[in-house]
Each structure stands twice: as C-alpha cells, then as structure tokens.
Amino acid sequence: MASPPPVRRAARRGPIAPFGFLGPAAVLFTLFFALPICYAVYLSLRSVKVKGLGLGSHARTEVWAGLSNYTSALSDPELLSGSGRVLLYGALLVPTMLGAALFFALLLDVPRVRFRSFSRLVIFLPYAVPGIVASTLWGFLYLPTVSPGYFLLTQAGMSGPDLLHGNGLYLAMANIAVWGGTGFNMIVIYTSLRALPAEVYEAARLDGCSELQIALRIKIPMVAPSLVLTFFFSMIATLQVFAEPMTIKPLTNSMSSTWSPLMKVYRDAFIQGNIYSAAATSVVIAAATLLLSFGFLKLVNKRANGGS
Amino acid sequence: MSSTTTAAPGRTLRPSAPAPGGTPGNPMGPPRRRTAWTPTLLLLLGAVYCLVPLVWVLTAATKSREELFSTFTYAPGSGFWNNLAELSSYRGGVYWQWMANSALYAGVGALLSAAVSGVTGYALAKYRFRGRSAVFNVLLAGVLMPPITLAVPQYLLMSKAGLADSYLSVLLPSILSPYGIYLSRIYAEAAVPDEVVEAARVDGAKDWRLFRSVALPMMVPGLVTVFLFQFVAIWNNFLLPYIMLGDDHKFPVTVGLYSLLQQGSNEPAMYTLVITGALLSVLPLIALFLGLQRYWRVDLLSGAVKS
Numbered sequence: 024m025a026s027p028p029p030v031r032r033a034a035r036r037g038p039i040a041p042f043g044f045l046g047p048a049a050v051l052f053t054l055f056f057a058l059p060i061c062y063a064v065y066l067s068l069r070s071v072k073v074k075g076l077g078l079g080s081h082a083r084t085e086v087w088a089g090l091s092n093y094t095s096a097l098s099d100p101e102l103l104s105g106s107g108r109v110l111l112y113g114a115l116l117v118p119t120m121l122g123a124a125l126f127f128a129l130l131l132d133v134p135r136v137r138f139r140s141f142s143r144l145v146i147f148l149p150y151a152v153p154g155i156v157a158s159t160l161w162g163f164l165y166l167p168t169v170s171p172g173y174f175l176l177t178q179a180g181m182s183g184p185d186l187l188h189g190n191g192l193y194l195a196m197a198n199i200a201v202w203g204g205t206g207f208n209m210i211v212i213y214t215s216l217r218a219l220p221a222e223v224y225e226a227a228r229l230d231g232c233s234e235l236q237i238a239l240r241i242k243i244p245m246v247a248p249s250l251v252l253t254f255f256f257s258m259i260a261t262l263q264v265f266a267e268p269m270t271i272k273p274l275t276n277s278m279s280s281t282w283s284p285l286m287k288v289y290r291d292a293f294i295q296g297n298i299y300s301a302a303a304t305s306v307v308i309a310a311a312t313l314l315l316s317f318g319f320l321k322l323v324n325k326r327a328n329g330g331s
Numbered sequence: 332m333s334s335t336t337t338a339a340p341g342r343t344l345r346p347s348a349p350a351p352g353g354t355p356g357n358p359m360g361p362p363r364r365r366t367a368w369t370p371t372l373l374l375l376l377g378a379v380y381c382l383v384p385l386v387w388v389l390t391a392a393t394k395s396r397e398e399l400f401s402t403f404t405y406a407p408g409s410g411f412w413n414n415l416a417e418l419s420s421y422r423g424g425v426y427w428q429w430m431a432n433s434a435l436y437a438g439v440g441a442l443l444s445a446a447v448s449g450v451t452g453y454a455l456a457k458y459r460f461r462g463r464s465a466v467f468n469v470l471l472a473g474v475l476m477p478p479i480t481l482a483v484p485q486y487l488l489m490s491k492a493g494l495a496d497s498y499l500s501v502l503l504p505s506i507l508s509p510y511g512i513y514l515s516r517i518y519a520e521a522a523v524p525d526e527v528v529e530a531a532r533v534d535g536a537k538d539w540r541l542f543r544s545v546a547l548p549m550m551v552p553g554l555v556t557v558f559l560f561q562f563v564a565i566w567n568n569f570l571l572p573y574i575m576l577g578d579d580h581k582f583p584v585t586v587g588l589y590s591l592l593q594q595g596s597n598e599p600a601m602y603t604l605v606i607t608g609a610l611l612s613v614l615p616l617i618a619l620f621l622g623l624q625r626y627w628r629v630d631l632l633s634g635a636v637k638s
Contacts, residue, residue, distance in 0.1 A: 040538035044454035045466065047447045051507035056473050059484035066484065127377050130370040137366050142374035144624070146381050151616040153567035155585045156609045159592060160384035163391070163606070168400045171387075202381065263477050266569040270589060273596035285479045285570075292483045293574070305480040316475045 060309070066302035067092050092303035102304060105284045108193075113261035115197040121253055123201065124208035125246075129238045131209075132216045143213070147206035154203065158270035161199045162187075166274070187275035199267050204260070208253045215249040216242055251323055258319070262312055265289070284308050385613075392610040396603050414607040426608055428580055429587035430615070433566055435498070436583050440505040441562035445554045447506055448561075452515025453546055457528060467516070473509040482574045489575065500575040501583070505565050511557040518553030519546065555626045559619075566616060584612045 070088035096102060130136065131143055149157065165186040167173040173183040186195040219242070227237050265285040272278040280294075281287035288308070292301035391399065395410030402408060418426050455467055485504055489495040494503075523546045531545045569585045576582055579590060588608050595601035 041454040041458035041460045041463075043538070044450045044458075044542070048451040048470070048507060048512065051447065051503075052470065052473070055485060055504040055507060056476065056481065059481050059488060060476070062484040062488060063480060066487075123377070127374060130374050133367050133370040135365060135367040136374065137371045138375060138378075142378045144621075145378040146374075148385070148617065148620070149381055151563060151620045152385075152613050153569070153585050153616075155567075155569050155589055156613055157384070159588065159605060159609050160388050163602075164384060164387060169391075171405060202384070205377075206381065259475060263479075265479065266585075269569075270592065273593050285477065288479045288483065289574070298483065298487065301483055305477065305483055308477050309480040312475055312477055313472070 063302045063306055063309075066299055067306050070299045088299065092300050093307065096300060096303040096307055099304075101281045101287055102284060102307075105281050105287050109262060109264060109283050112193055112196055112264065113258065115193055116200045116261060117254065117257045119197065120201045120204050120257060121208060121250065123205045124253065125212055125243070125250065127205070127209045128212035128216055128246075129242060131213050132238075132242065133234055143210070147210055149203045149205075150207045152203065154199075154266040155270050157203050158199050158267045161195070161202065162271050162274045165195055187271075188277045192271075192275070192277060196264075196267060196271065199271075200261075200264070204257065208257070211253055212246055212249050215246050219245050255316070255319060259312065259316065262308075262315075388606060388610045388613075392603075392607045394603070396600055399603060399606075410603065411607075414603050418604050418607045418611070421604060425579060426584075426587065426611075429582050429584040430612065432498075432581060433583040433585070433612075434615070436501055436505065436572070437562045437566040440502055440565045441558045443506045444508045444511050444561040444565075445558040448508055448511030448515040448557050449547065449550055449554050450542065451512045452517075453519045453523070453542055453550065455512070455516045456519035457523060457525070457546070470509045470512055473507070474513075478570050482571055485571075486574050495575060496577045496581065498581060501572045501581075504571060505561075505568070508557070508561050508564070511561055514557050514560070515550070515553060518556075519550055522553060523549045552626070555623075559623060559626060562619070563616065584608075588612060 068088055068090070069085050070092060071083050072086045073083055127142075127146055131139055152160075164170045164172070167183060170183070176183045184194075185191050223241060224237055227241060232240070263285060264283050268278055268282045268286060272280070272282075280290050284304070285308070288301045288305045291297050291304060386405065390405050390407050392414060393411040394402065394408030395413060398408040398410065451470075455463060481504070486495060486500075489497075489500045494500045527545060527549075528541065531541050536545065566583070567585065568583075569589065572583050572586045573589070576586065579587065582590070588605060591601055591605045591608060595605050
C-alpha cells in the first residue's frame with residue numbers, strides 16, 4: 024500500500040474495513056470450499072488396509088497410500104470412457120445450444136418481429152425447470168408409448184428412432200440440455216445485442232446492407248465476448264453433468280451407473296464405499312477442469328490481444 | 332478475467348434501447364409496419380419446442396393410470412383430482428413437506444447468499460487493498476470446481492461435525508455463491524458512484540454505515556437479481572441435497588421427485604404421482620419467474636464482459 028493512485032479510490036483509511044466486509048465470505052469459503060478440497064486431496068493419498076479377514080474393530084486401518092489411488096484412477100477404463108461419453112455429449116450439445124441461442128437472439132433483434140416478448144419469455148422458461156424435472160418430462164416423451172412424436176410417426180407408417188438405447192441416448196441427453204439452456208444463453212446474447220449503439224445499424228442500412236448482412240458482419244462480431252462467456256460456462260456445465268443422466272437411468276437399461284465421470288465418483292464413494300479412490304478421481308476431475316478453463320481463458324486472451 | 336477490474340466507467344447498464352430500426356413515429360399513424368414474418372415464425376417455432384414438455388406435463392397430470400399409456404398424448408384425461416389426492420396422501424403428505432423444504436432451502440439460502448454477495452462485491456469494487464484481485468480470482472476458481480469434488484468431502488466433514496442429514500448441511504454450503512459475488516461486484520462498480528461514497532465519507536460516515544445507508548440502497552436492484560439467480564440455483568440443485576440427506580422428510584422437491592421416479596421404475600403405478608408431482612413442482616418457479624420478470628437484470632451478465 025505504498026502510494027495507491029488517488030483517483031477512483033473510495034477508501035483512504037486503514038485497510039481493515041474491507042477485510043471486515045470480506046469476513047463472512049472468507050469464513051464460508053474456508054469451511055465449504057478450501058477445507059473440503061484439502062480434505063479430498065488428503066483422502067486421495069490414503070487407503071484402508073485390512074488385517075486378516077477384516078473382522079474386529081481394529082481390522083481396518085487407514086494408511087498412507089502415496090499416489091496409488093491416482094495411478095489406479097487414471098488407468099481405470101471406466102473413467103476414460105466416461106470422459107469420452109461426456110466429450111461426445113458436449114460436442115453435440117454446446118454448438119447446438121449456442122448456435123440456437125445466437126440464432127434466436129438475432130431473430131429477436133430483427134425489426135418488425137411480432138410476438139417478440141412472448142417468444143423471448145417462452146424460450147427462457149425452461150431455465151426455471153429443474154434438471155431433474157426436465158429429464159423426467161423428456162424421459163417420458165422418449166417412451167414410444169407416450170410420445171406424440173412416435174404417435175405421429177406410427178400414423179404415418181414409420182418407426183421412430185430409439186432414443187433411449189445405443190447412440191440415440193446421446194441425442195436424447197443433448198436435447199434435454201439444449202432445451203434447458205438455450206433460453207438463458209439467448210437472453211445473455213440478446214442483452215448484449217441491445218447494448219450496441221443503434222447508429223451503427225442505421226449507417227449500415229443507409230449503405231444498403233440487408234438485415235442478414237448486418238447480422239453476419241456487424242452483430243455477430245460485436246457480441247463475440249458474450250459468445251465466449253456463454254461458451255465457457257456451457258463447457259463447465261457440460262463437464263459437470265449429473266442430475267440428467269441420473270434421472271434418465273431408471274427409464275432405460277442402457278445408461279450405465281458410470282455414464283459421466285461425476286456419476287462414477289458418486290458410485291465409488293457412496294455405493295462401493297471407497298471414498299479414497301473417489302477422492303482421487305474427483306481431484307483428477309477438478310484438475311482437468313481447472314486446466315481446461317485456464318487454457319481456454321489464456322487462448323481467448325491471446326487471441327483478443329493479438330487479433331485487434 | 333482480470334480485465335474486468337478496469338471496468339469501463341461509462342458502461343450503460345440498462346440501455347434505453349430504442350426499438351431497433353423502428354420507424355420514427357408518424358402523427359398520421361405508422362406508415363407501413365410490415366411484419367417480418369419469417370423471423371416471427373422461426374421464433375414461434377422455438378417457443379413451441381420449449382412448450383412441448385410443459386404442455387405434455389399439463390395434460391399428462393390429468394390422466395388416470397389407465398389413460399396415461401393408452402390415450403393420445405395431448406388428450407386431457409379425467410384423473411387430475413384423483414392424482415392430486417393420491418400425491419397429497421402419499422406417505423402422509425411427504426410431497427408437500429418436500430415443497431416446503433425447497434422453499435426453505437431456496438428462500439433462506441438465497442437471502443443469505445445475496446447478503447454475503449452484496450458486502451463482498453461492494454468491498455471488492457469500492458476498496459483498493461493488497462490482495463484484492465487474488466481474493467477475487469480465488470473466489471472465481473470456486474465456480475470452476477466440479478460440485479462433486481466439493482460434495483463428497485463436504486459430506487464427510489459434515490458427518491464428522493455431526494451435521495450430515497440436517498437442514499444446515501444443505502443450507503450452509505449454498506450460501507457462498509462465487510457467481511453472486513461476481514455479479515455484485517460488477518453491479519457495485521456501476522451503480523455506486525465513487526463521488527457519492529467520497530462525499531459521504533467527508534460527511535463523516537464510517538465504513539459500515541456508509542455501506543448500509545448509502546451503497547446498499549443503490550445496490551438493491553442488483554441484489555434482487557442475485558437473489559433470484561441463487562433462488563433458482565438452490566431450488567434446482569440436486570447433487571448436494573442428494574448426497575447430504577438420508578431422511579426423506581428433509582428432501583427438497585428435486586430429490587423427492589427423484590426418489591419417486593426410482594420407485595416408479597419398479598411399480599409403474601407410481602408414474603402418475605411422478606408426473607403430477609413434476610407439474611406442481613415447476614408451478615412455483617414459473618410463477619416466480621413470470622411475476623418478477625422485470626427484476627431479472629440479465630444485462631449484468633452480458634455487461635460483465637464488455638469492458
């Protein structure tokens with residue numbers, strides 16, 4: 024605090040006040056973020072040693088395990104295939120969802136569109152529906168005996184795709200997330216479209232640009248920062264998929280209990296009771312997420328600095 | 332993310348946004364306001380897609396067990412009141428307990444969350460101190476933590492503290508919202524002018540009083556947004572209560588419905604209960620959503636990256 028710049032400074036006095044304000048957040052962060060993470064790292068380095076037949080109160084003792092939990096977590100084929108499934112699901116979901124969100128945001132921004140606030144509201148509505156409920160509703164709609172889609176296809180003499188088995192499952196899962204997330208991202212992009220100065224469009228229109236040209240050449244480049252933000256958050260959310268596959272699971276036998284990496288951690292910790300290996304796997308997932316996030320941010324910053 | 336620390340001072344938060352391209356008002360009535368039909372129809376198509384499952388649950392909840400799998404999907408049935416009565420009497424009315432629990436977790440959690448986010452965001456926006464950006468970055472890294480990496484050790488630590496399977500075990504971890512702090516900070520930067528803070532300080536206001544009587548009233552619209560976002564996030568949360576709770580009388584409605592659905596896979600007679608329960612569980616959120624529409628300051632979100 025040698026000589027802070029005099030401008031834009033609200034606090035000149037002692038440095039104690041801001042720390043008072045930060046107190047509650049610091050306590051909560053320590054208790055519910057920092058401590059659990061440290062504990063997970065500690066647990067990941069431990070394991071249980073069973074003496075003899077594992078009977079008696081002192082038969083199970085916790086011992087130092089070094090990195091053995093990590094080596095087994097990383098070489099576990101289920102974690103690898105779970106990550107692969109989530110990557111495939113994300114590759115279907117994220118471009119579709121953001122493409123649709125951008126598309127609808129641009130449509131909302133077209134002059135002389137009717138039912139604007141109605142469509143905006145209805146497309147945003149699924150955001151209010153919990154993932155569990157959304158998956159339940161879509162899960163029923165995927166059942167051939169219930170779905171209106173299958174009904175219509177049968178009337179037309181065709182058979183519908185099987186969305187609850189095999190590769191159809193990826194489409195089924197991605198559709199639930201697209202349904203739930205498009206509206207939210209649309210609003211974020213639309214809001215930043217509205218913040219652009221209207222004179223730019225006027226000038227372009229005077230120059231003879233069509234609405235489509237304005238959208239492609241002016242609007243999309245100018246909302247690029249919002250697209251980056253929505254892409255980032257969608258990517259993180261995709262990696263964390265848990266509630267949706269858990270809900271679809273009772274409806275189909277082709278959803279394994281380790282479909283996503285998070286489901287595997289849950290199964291290891293609470294069904295198989297191996298908290299040590301679950302801790303190691305979750306540390307690996309956290310590290311991969313952080314690595315991916317910072318890599319992404321670095322890439323974006325580099326392009327932003329080098330590009331313009 | 333650090334670029335946001337130098338927020339553009341003149342950023343417009345809510346653009347007055349004239350209707351884009353709208354023809355200037357003509358006293359003789361609008362000249363020729365041709366509707367842009369193609370975009371309108373495409374938007375309505377999107378709206379229909381979003382309504383498909385919601386209209387389905389509305390009609391499906393009116394069907395009796397026999398009608399559910401036999402009549403046309405969107406044909407209304409005759410069993411709604413019966414379904415409602417069955418759901419209400421299921422295990423002594425535990426469904427309504429779940430709804431009350433959700434309201435408790437989300438209401439109290441979001442309120443505390445908005446309060447903590449407010450003071451933290453204000454401190455990060457309006458004070459210059461050593462480690463300020465470090466604090467902010469550490470908090471933001473919290474957003475990136477996969478919830479399971481937190482929930483498993485959180486559960487084990489809660490058990491050690493004797494708090495597992497309690498209301499507090501779900502409520503306490505929901506209070507700190509890195510996202511809420513992020514929004515509050517942006518909002519404090521934009522809505523609380525430094526000059527006003529400076530003037531209050533010259534008048535002798537101490538830090539806490541300055542925050543409470545000067546900054547807080549200015550931040551209320553932003554904090555309402557934080558409350559709403561956090562309310563929806565806690566209401567919709569599944570993983571944390573699913574891991575923390577064993578006693579189904581403490582379940583929020585998401586975990587409760589999940590337990591019904593799992594039972595339904597063994598006895599399909601439960602499906603009508605699941606569907607009726609799903610319908611009732613989305614009604615409060617949709618009502619909240621429609622009623623408080625004008626308080627959703629989503630512009631905060633997109634404004635956040637424009638500096």
